[in-house]
Amino acid sequence: MVESLVKEYTGKLPVKLLGELKDKLTAQKINKTRAKKIFETTLQEYLDAQVAPGEAVGIIAAESIGEPGTQMTLNTFHFAGVSEMNVTTGLPRIIEVFDGRKNIATPMMDVYLKAPYNKGKDIRKLALLIKQSTLQDIIKEVNTDLMNGKIEVEILSAKLDDHGLAQAQLKKILEKGLKGVNVKIDGSLITLAPSSKESNLNDLYKLKEKLKKIHMSGLKGVTHVLPVKRDEEFVIMTAGSKLKEVLELEFVDETRTVSNDIYEIAENLGIEAARTAVMNEVFKVINAQGLTIDERHIVLVADMMCVTGGIKGITRYGIVSEKASVLARASFETPIKHLISAALTGEEDYLNSVVENVMINQPIPTGTGMPKLSTK
Amino acid sequence: MPKVDPTKHILVPKHSKLSEAEQKKLFDKHNINFNDLPIILASDPAITHLKLVKGDVVKIDRDSPTAGKSEYFRGVQ
Known part of the structure; x- marks a missing residue:
């Protein structure tokens, strides 16, 4: 019934x-x-x-987000276990998300793993495969042989295995990274000698420094990895974000792995995913701060940011630049610039929106000011 | 390397194409035309499998925190 x-x-x-x-x-x-x-x-x-037609929902959303914003702290907290790595939270993070910044202060990923691995199988090894590693991470000692003009590098074979590399691969990487150098691997000893005859000591020192920075395995830009246990399964948290590359990895659960970089999400998963990500990122901060803001205000802002199919921040370069009215744009930031360019191009303003009507002291078209008398 | 399918990701809601009749019904209901719709780019990773062209309308079935489910429409540009 x-x-x-x-x-x-x-x-x-x-x-x-x-x-x-x-x-x-x-x-x-x-x-x-x-x-x-x-x-x-x-x-x-x-x-x-339900909200009545003509209600000024934007203003209400702005006030509802702005007031709790005054109570937010500016702190950052430490990435669990790694002291040199901070995570942006609080007001700076909210500003970052709403501004639609391309380069965020602390890009991070939560990498979820597929079936056998999410129970902790080879978790350290997998984490190392994601982390960017250079030759420096696996060497024990570097000796410069000045007499013969070569460099001898002693590597730790166990660490080489951890990174999933064979010696032949290592040789290839080194030859590619160091042009004009003869690479010879003998057991755990690598001998490097510049192939040109007229190399001097200076070149040798340069080679020695360059050598340590050669990218060997993992994803460039992922500087830290941290396996953590979250609700009965293991997740790898990373500092640095490379969503596209991570999703393509075989052991990664490509349906749940997320980044906190909104642009990366928009690029790889589409605008609707980016909208959800904006909401999630903002809620994460609000909940961490112990504040309550109605979801609808955040949803409105997220929708507004994603309405053009790409991400537009709440800045003068973002959604404000999309406004049709010259006066409305001028009232936000850099008024002279907008007015001059409008004058030069002969723009017209039809006074259809709120701000421009406030400026010229007319009733604004919201609420009871919205209906107009018309004859048919 | 396996090809990643964005439509399977938890952040991506279901996207589907609206038929001509459904489009007209939508436009009549809200008294709008195509240019009033929010935009989705034809190159958007979530709709590339639908092979849409400019002028199509995409229906998006979102999970809403307040209403449970909600519908959203975007015009392909």
């Missing part, structure tokens, strides 16, 4: 409310007329609770 009512009100009431009504009413065993009455009242309440 409740099911038939649920069917009748599908489309009129949101899914979540219908589910709630269904659960509560089936437990209560109410007769049909009362149940019907409850549905009717709910619908009436729902319609009354």
Whole structure:
């Protein structure tokens, strides 16, 4: 009986409310007329609770986010276990997300793993495969042989295995990274000699420094990795973000792995995913600070940022530059610049929106100012 | 290397193409035209498998924190 009512009100009431009504009413065993009455009242309440057309929702969202923003702290906290790595949280992070910054202060990823690995199998090894590593990470000693003009590097074979590299691969990497150098590997000893005859000591020292920075394995830009246990499974947290490359890795669960770089998400997963990511990132900060802001305000801002198909921050280069009115753009930032360029190109302003009408002291088209008298 | 399918990712809601009739119904219901819709780029990774061209309308079934489910529409540009 409740099911038939649920069917009748599908489309009129949101899914979540219908589910709630269904659960509560089936437990209560109410007769049909009362149940019907409850549905009717709910619908009436729902319609009354909706935002009226012409309501200035943007201003309300701005105030609702701005006021708790004054209570946010500016702190950053340490990446668990790695002291030199800070994570931006609090107000700076909110500003970063809403501004739509391309280069965020602390890019991070949560890398989820596929079945056998998420229970902790080879977790350290997998983490090392993601982390960017240079030759420096696996060498024990570097000796410069000045007499013969060569460099001898002693490597730790165990570490080489950890990075999933064979000696032949290492040789290839070194030959590619150091042009014009003869590479010879003998056991755990690498001998490097400049192939040209007229090399001097200076070149040798340069080679020695260059050698340590050669990229060997992992993803460039991922500077730290940290396997952590989260709800019965292992997740690798990283400092530095390379979402595209990580998703392509075989052992990575490509359906759940996320980055905190909104642009990377937009590039690899699309604009709708980026919108969800904006919301998630903002909620993460708000919840960490122990504040409550209604979801609807954040949803509005996230929608606004993603309306053009790409990410536009709340800045003069972002969504404000999309405004049709010259006066509205000028009222935000850099007024002279906007007015001059508008004058040069002969732009027109139809005074259709709020700010420009405030400027010239006319009723604004929101709320009761919205309807106009028309004759037909 | 395995090809990554963005549509399977948890952040990506379901995208589907609207038929001509559904498009007209949508436009009539809200008294709008195509240019009033929010934009999705034809190159967006979440819709490349649908092979859409400029002028198509995409329906997006979002999970909403307040309503449970919500529908959203974007015009392909």
